[in-house]
Amino acid sequence: MNRLEVRSISKAFGGIQAVTDFSLDLRQNDIVGIIGPNGAGKTTAFNLISGVYKLDSGKILLEGRDLTGLGQHQITRAGIARTFQNIRLFKGLNVLENVMTAADPYSSYNIFESIFRMGRRKRQEEENREKSMHYLDIVGLKPLAYENPESLPYGLQRKLEIARALATNPKVLLLDEPAAGLNPSEVGEFIGLVKRLHRDFDLSILIIEHRMEVIMELCRWIYVLNFGELLASGTPTDIQNNQEVTEAYIGEEDEECLL
Amino acid sequence: MSVQQLINGISLGSVYALIAVGFALIFNVLKFSNFSHGGVMTATAYIGYLAAIGLKNHITSTPLLIITVIAAALAGGFVAVIVERTAFRRLRVNKSPVIYYFVSSITMGMLLENLVTIFASSNFYSYPFALGSQIYQIGDFTFAASDFYMLVISIIALTALMWVLYKTRIGVAVRALSFDVNTSTLMGVDANFVIMATFFASGVFGGISGVFLGINYTLYPQLGKLIVKGFIASVIGGLGNITGAVAGAVLLGLTEVLLIGLVGSGLTPVFIFVIMLVFLLVRPQGIAGRIVQEKA
Amino acid sequence: MDLVFSVITFTCITLLGVMGVFVVTGLTGLFSFGQASFMAIGAYVAGVLGIKYHMPFPLAIAAAVLCGLTAGLLVGLPTIKLRRDYISLVTFGFGEAIIAILNNSVSFTGGAMGLSGIPKYTSLWLVVLSAALCIYIVANFKYSKFGRQCLALRSDELAARSMGIDADRVKLTAFLLAAAITSYAGVMYGYYTTYVEPGMFDWGVSAEWIIIVFFGGINSLTGAVVAALTLASLPEILRFASEWRIVIYCVIVLIILNFRPTGIFGEYELFAKHGRTKTSKGA
Numbered sequence: 001m002n003r004l005e006v007r008s009i010s011k012a013f014g015g016i017q018a019v020t021d022f023s024l025d026l027r028q029n030d031i032v033g034i035i036g037p038n039g040a041g042k043t044t045a046f047n048l049i050s051g052v053y054k055l056d057s058g059k060i061l062l063e064g065r066d067l068t069g070l071g072q073h074q075i076t077r078a079g080i081a082r083t084f085q086n087i088r089l090f091k092g093l094n095v096l097e098n099v100m101t102a103a104d105p106y107s108s109y110n111i112f113e114s115i116f117r118m119g120r121r122k123r124q125e126e127e128n129r130e131k132s133m134h135y136l137d138i139v140g141l142k143p144l145a146y147e148n149p150e151s152l153p154y155g156l157q158r159k160l161e162i163a164r165a166l167a168t169n170p171k172v173l174l175l176d177e178p179a180a181g182l183n184p185s186e187v188g189e190f191i192g193l194v195k196r197l198h199r200d201f202d203l204s205i206l207i208i209e210h211r212m213e214v215i216m217e218l219c220r221w222i223y224v225l226n227f228g229e230l231l232a233s234g235t236p237t238d239i240q241n242n243q244e245v246t247e248a249y250i251g252e253e254d255e256e257c258l259l
Numbered sequence: 260m261s262v263q264q265l266i267n268g269i270s271l272g273s274v275y276a277l278i279a280v281g282f283a284l285i286f287n288v289l290k291f292s293n294f295s296h297g298g299v300m301t302a303t304a305y306i307g308y309l310a311a312i313g314l315k316n317h318i319t320s321t322p323l324l325i326i327t328v329i330a331a332a333l334a335g336g337f338v339a340v341i342v343e344r345t346a347f348r349r350l351r352v353n354k355s356p357v358i359y360y361f362v363s364s365i366t367m368g369m370l371l372e373n374l375v376t377i378f379a380s381s382n383f384y385s386y387p388f389a390l391g392s393q394i395y396q397i398g399d400f401t402f403a404a405s406d407f408y409m410l411v412i413s414i415i416a417l418t419a420l421m422w423v424l425y426k427t428r429i430g431v432a433v434r435a436l437s438f439d440v441n442t443s444t445l446m447g448v449d450a451n452f453v454i455m456a457t458f459f460a461s462g463v464f465g466g467i468s469g470v471f472l473g474i475n476y477t478l479y480p481q482l483g484k485l486i487v488k489g490f491i492a493s494v495i496g497g498l499g500n501i502t503g504a505v506a507g508a509v510l511l512g513l514t515e516v517l518l519i520g521l522v523g524s525g526l527t528p529v530f531i532f533v534i535m536l537v538f539l540l541v542r543p544q545g546i547a548g549r550i551v552q553e554k555a
Numbered sequence: 556m557d558l559v560f561s562v563i564t565f566t567c568i569t570l571l572g573v574m575g576v577f578v579v580t581g582l583t584g585l586f587s588f589g590q591a592s593f594m595a596i597g598a599y600v601a602g603v604l605g606i607k608y609h610m611p612f613p614l615a616i617a618a619a620v621l622c623g624l625t626a627g628l629l630v631g632l633p634t635i636k637l638r639r640d641y642i643s644l645v646t647f648g649f650g651e652a653i654i655a656i657l658n659n660s661v662s663f664t665g666g667a668m669g670l671s672g673i674p675k676y677t678s679l680w681l682v683v684l685s686a687a688l689c690i691y692i693v694a695n696f697k698y699s700k701f702g703r704q705c706l707a708l709r710s711d712e713l714a715a716r717s718m719g720i721d722a723d724r725v726k727l728t729a730f731l732l733a734a735a736i737t738s739y740a741g742v743m744y745g746y747y748t749t750y751v752e753p754g755m756f757d758w759g760v761s762a763e764w765i766i767i768v769f770f771g772g773i774n775s776l777t778g779a780v781v782a783a784l785t786l787a788s789l790p791e792i793l794r795f796a797s798e799w800r801i802v803i804y805c806v807i808v809l810i811i812l813n814f815r816p817t818g819i820f821g822e823y824e825l826f827a828k829h830g831r832t833k834t835s836k837g838a
Contacts, residue, residue, distance in 0.1 A: 050717060076719035088714035090707045092774055101707045102718040104700035111728060114699040115692040121699065128700070168719050292640045349813040357639070361586065362769050363812050369762055370805035377799065484758065487651075490644055498640065528655040532648035539641055540633050 001064050003028050003204045004080070004172050009048050009058030018044045019228045022058075024206075026172065031198060031205045033215040035239075036225035037249055042208045043085055045225070046174050049206075050082045051075040062172065077105060081170035083161040085177045085208075089149040095160055096145040099132040102167035135163040138200075139193060155186045159193070166201070173197075175207045179214050191217050216240070224248070263400055264516050270406040272512025273413040274471045278489030279496065279504035280417065281464035287437040287499040288457045291360040292490060295346060296465055297483025298371025299338050303462070304469030304478055305379055307331030324408060328470050335466025336459040342367055343458040348451075368483060376480040384478040409471045416467055417505060420460065424501070433457055437499065491535055497545030506546060560679050562788050564747055567686040569764070569787035571740035573779055574689050576764040579733035581773040582702055583726055584709030585635065586643040588761050589650030593623045593734045595657060595756035597741025599664055602673045602751060612676045616742050623738025627731045635726040650758055657753040669752030670745075677747035685743060689736060694776055696732065705729050763801070766808050771820055778820025 004026035011019045019041040026032055034042050047053045049060055051072040060067045060075075067075050081102075090098050107128055113119035136142045139159040144152065149160060158178055165173060175194075179187050191214060197203060209215050215222060216236045224231040224239060226248045232239060239245055278300070285293040310330035311323060346367040350359050396402075424430035432453045435443040444450045468489075472482050489504075492511045496503025514534070518527045572594060579587050601619035604610040610618070634645045658667045665671070696702050704725045707715040716722050745751045771782030786804060811819060 052713065052717070072713075072716040073719050073721050076717055082717055084714065084717075088711045090710040090714070092706045092710050093703060097703055097706075100700075101703045101715070101720070104704055105719040105721065107700045109700070111696075111701065111732070114701055115695045115732075117695055125699070164718060292643070346809060346812075350816075353816070355812075355816055358584065358586075359812050359816050361639075361643070362765065363809060365762060366766060366769075366805045366808045366812070369759075369766070370802055370809070373801045373805070377802070487644070487647060491648075494641065494644060525659040526655055528648070529652040532645075532652040535648055536633055536645055539637055539645065543637060543641065 002026060003030070003063055004049075004206075005059075005061040006045075006049060007059045007061070009045070009060070010056045011044060011048055011053055012056055017228055019048065019225075022225070022228070022230055024223055026204045026206060029198070029202065029204060031194070031207065031218050031220055033219035033222040034206065034208045034225060035210070035212075035215055035222060036231070039227075040225040041228035042225055043176055044228070046082060046176055046206075046208065049075075050080055050174060073105070076168055076170075079169070079171035080174065081165040081168045081172070082174035083158070083165050083176055083178055085180070087154075087157050087161055089157060089160060089164075091150060093149070094146050095141060095149055095152070096129070096132055096136065098149055098160060099135055099164050099167045100128050102164045103128050103132055103169075106169070132163075132167055135166045136160075138166070138197070139163045154181050155183075155190075158182070158190075162193070162197075166197070171202070171204065173203050173205045175205065175209075177208055177210065179209060179211045187211060187214060190214070194218055264520060265513070266400060266402065267406075268513035268516035269509060270403075270410060270512070271516060272509035273410045274468060274475065275488045275492050275512055276505045276508035277413055277416065277464050277468035277471065278486060279492035279508045280420065280501055281461040281468065282486070282489045282493050283496075283499055283501050283504040284433075284457050284461040284464070286493065287501070288433060288440075288454055289347070289351075289360065290499075291357050291364070292498075293461070294361070294364040294486065295342050295367035295371065296364075296461065296489070297486030298368035298375075299335055299342060299462055299465040300469035300472065300486065301375050301480060301483040302338055302371045302469075303331045303335040303466035304473040304482060305375055305384075306334040307466065307470045308384055308473065308478055324405075325412075328412060328467055331466035331470045332463040333466070335462035335464070335469065337462065338371075339458040339462025339465060340455055342462075343455060351454075368486075372480055372483050379478075379480065385473075405474050409474070412467065413471075416464065420464075420501070423460075429453065429456060491531070493545075494535075495538065495545055497547035500545070500547040503545055503547030564677065564679060564682050566784055566787040567682040568740050568744050568747070569767075570686045570780065570783040571689055571736055571743065572760070572764045573767050573783040574693050575733035575737040575740070576761075576768050577773075577776065577779045578693060578696065578705075578729050578736070580765060581768050581779065582697060582709065583705040583729040584639070585726060585730065586639060586765075587646040587730070587733070588643045588758060588765075589630075589646035589648075589653070590733065590737050590764060591756040591758070591760035592650040592653040593627065593737035594741035594744060594760070595653055595751075595753065596623050596626055597738030598745030598751045598756070599657060599670060599741075600738075601742040602670050602745045603663060605674055605676075605746070606670070606672050612674075612746070616739065619742045620735050620738045623734045623741070624731055627734030628727075631727050631730040631734070635723055635730060647758065650756075650761060654753045654757060665752075667753060669750055671750040673745050673749045673751070675746060675749050677743050682743055682747075685739070690776070690780060692736075697776055701725065701728060763804075766804055770804070770808055770811065772823075775820035775823050777824050781820070 002025045006022065006024040008021050008023050009019060010021055022045055034045065036042055044053065048055055051070060055068060062078055062080060065078065067078055090101060093101060107124040109120040109124050113121045133142060133145065136145055139162055141156060141159055141163060144156070149157060152160065162178070179190055182190060194205065195218070198205060207215065207218065219236060221233065222236060222239045223233045224245050231248055232242050232245050234242070281296050282293060307327045307330050311327045314323060314326060346363045347360060350363060424433060432448045435448055436450060436453055440450055469482065472485055476482065488511060492508035493504045494507070495510060496505070496507030515527060515531065518530050522530060572590065575590055579585050597619040600622045601615040604615045604618055630646070630649050634642055637645065657664050660666065704715065704720050707718070707720060708722055708725060712722060767782045767786050768779050770786065771778030789800070
């Protein structure tokens with residue numbers, strides 16, 4: 001059984017068909033990429049899988065369990081976590097709290113225990129704090145735990161988003177253009193981070209990216225979207241050599257332009 | 260519903276429509292609910308009163324009404340522009356989140372209301388037009404003269420607004436801004452000026468509606484609370500949509516008249532609340548609005 | 556001396572109201588314009604039970620808070636799902652509705668002429684202790700999973716939902732906590748003034764609490780407390796300027812919003828283990 005099965009999902013907005021009949025399989029411990037020109041529907045696909053948009057048709061199955069139609073938070077608690085293309089960190093909370101908040105749904109103490117500081121509150125808060133510090137440590141943000149997320153440089157904000165997503169205990173991690181805006185050395189570091197996460201946690205990872213070095217280096221399999229439809233899918237080498245893919249990105253070769 | 264009730268409902272609705280439009284104009288352009296509008300209405304209603312008192316010995320009823328309305332409208336425009344400059348301009352420059360506009364508008368509204376209370380005390384004043392008692396009779400139905408004039412003035416004002424919005428350059432600019440402030444500025448629209456103009460327009464409507472409310476309910480400082488009716492009408496019609504706001508206002512007027520007839524004016528707020536709640540749950544985007552999906 | 560006690564009592568009661576607003580508006584970002592109506596519910600329920608049924612004080616308090624919670628549930632459940640602008644509208648409407656009901660049920664509540672003869676059970680110690688306890692409760696709420704999730708929702712609801720946060724549940728919890736605190740404040744109020752009428756709980760009261768919270772800083776509990784203590788006691792001290800009091804508050808708040816939008820205290824917290832290093836302009 002595949003860890004994540006996306007079966008023929010479609011979504012239209014008004015008259016525009018954003019995604020048509022898209023299917024995808026993600027195995028245990030897989031790293032799969034989704035690429036395509038801008039506007040191809042990649043983030044829409046993520047939004048459909050994570051429950052931000054309602055599916056017009058199709059199904060999402062996580063380890064056999066049908067998640068179609070569930071709310072965002074239910075899908076996340078089932079095991080699908082994500083990061084965002086435009087970083088969406090929580091202002092008003094510091095770095096550590098941003099991560100703790102993602103783990104909070106797992107704390108079970110109730111409001112009375114909370115406001116009177118009794119019962120399970122102390123223990124669970126400490127557990128959360130430790131775990132969250134651990135995630136920060138993994139991405140290298142531990143020394144900045146009490147900083148304001150807005151004061152972090154871009155690359156570190158992206159890392160924080162990853163740490164936060166990890167705190168939800170996911171089985172599947174959706175990374176939406178995680179390397180956007182990173183300089184070459186940061187990209188290398190990022191690739192290393194993903195490899196480590198992949199190795200240390202039992203994660204299946206789905207990445208949307210434009211930076212080809214990331215995709216080629218990390219992914220076992222790649223799906224190419226164009227105008228909301230699947231254009232091609234295959235191994236990195238397959239995709240590199242695929243004529244249609246090149247055309248989709250760069251456009252057809254114009255005979256008259258050949259010099 | 261009797262025809263008389265229908266007439267009363269539409270009358271009431273036309274007053275609400277002016278409030279709602281003033282409200283909707285700002286929502287369109289700045290995307291927040293401008294609660295200071297109530298304060299503007301109240302303040303300008305009083306200014307109109309001053310004008311009326313000043314001139315009452317020289318001019319008779321009907322022209323007096325018209326001049327009062329014009330005075331209040333202009334005063335409203337200017338007050339609104341001042342409000343924009345003091346309460347909202349900086350927030351735009353700072354790119355503050357919407358919450359702050361909201362709180363700023365409430366605060367400004369309270370400020371205006373309390374200033375009026377200080378300068379005019381909490382007594383009730385009425386406009387010195389004899390219009391209140393004048394009535395027209397058509398067949399079996401009575402129209403208060405004031406209602407009649409209010410309806411006519413409302414229609415004129417609304418038509419003028421539509422003309423400006425759809426047939427003039429500044430109207431295009433306002434509509435462009437309501438789609439996207441940033442892109443419009445890139446296309447050469449002077450956002451500051453257009454927003455100022457929009458506030459002026461909303462103030463004009465505020466002034467007119469202030470005078471009408473003053474006529475209907477006499478003048479008192481808490482007049483501004485009726486801004487809520489405008490808000491409700493806007494919401495029913497679809498936030499930001501001008502025609503929707505008018506439609507919503509008329510509907511609200513009719514509903515209110517009906518409810519007053521059925522349960523009395525004391526309990527009407529309760530029913531309005533329940534109806535509104537149900538409406539929002541069933542069709543939150545209003546009659547004319549569209550649900551905008553937030554993107555991730 | 557009596558005057559001093561009176562000032563302290565009213566200040567503490569206002570503090571309770573402000574705490575309610577802090578939880579629902581400051582922490583969670585829901586603009587509830589009808590908070591004062593919970594105070595009305597608390598005062599009237601406890602008042603009627605005390606006068607007509609001679610219910611012992613603690614029971615009356617419990618009953619009043621329970622009623623406040625029920626009302627909060629009835630209004631809150633549908634309201635929290637609406638968008639921000641609408642929440643303010645609906646809660647305002649709720650406030651108006653409550654006042655209308657109170658005005659019109661003369662047999663029960665005395666209508667517009669009010670309810671008098673409530674026993675004076677609110678002692679100075681009781682209010683001060685209540686206020687202190689309330690601050691304790693709200694602080695604990697803020698630094699717990701509840702507070703964090705509220706702040707996350709306020710900051711970015713979509714992202715919060717994607718991190719597994721059950722938005723409706725968290726918002727409702729905050730709303731109910733605020734309702735409970737405010738109803739309790741109502742009981743304190745009624746059993747101190749011994750007379751209540753619907754006009755005491757109108758929109759102006761709710762708005763004043765909101766202004767106080769923004770004055771002190773929506774991100775700072777310390778700020779909200781200090782603002783409440785200062786602004787509530789000031790009217791008595793500045794009796795001569797009472798007409799201008801609200802005008803002055805409004806002007807100050809407008810200045811704050813323009814130049815220091817996070818409030819006078821920004822993100823500062825007394826007893827915070829780790830302060831924020833910077834204030835964020837747009838939290």
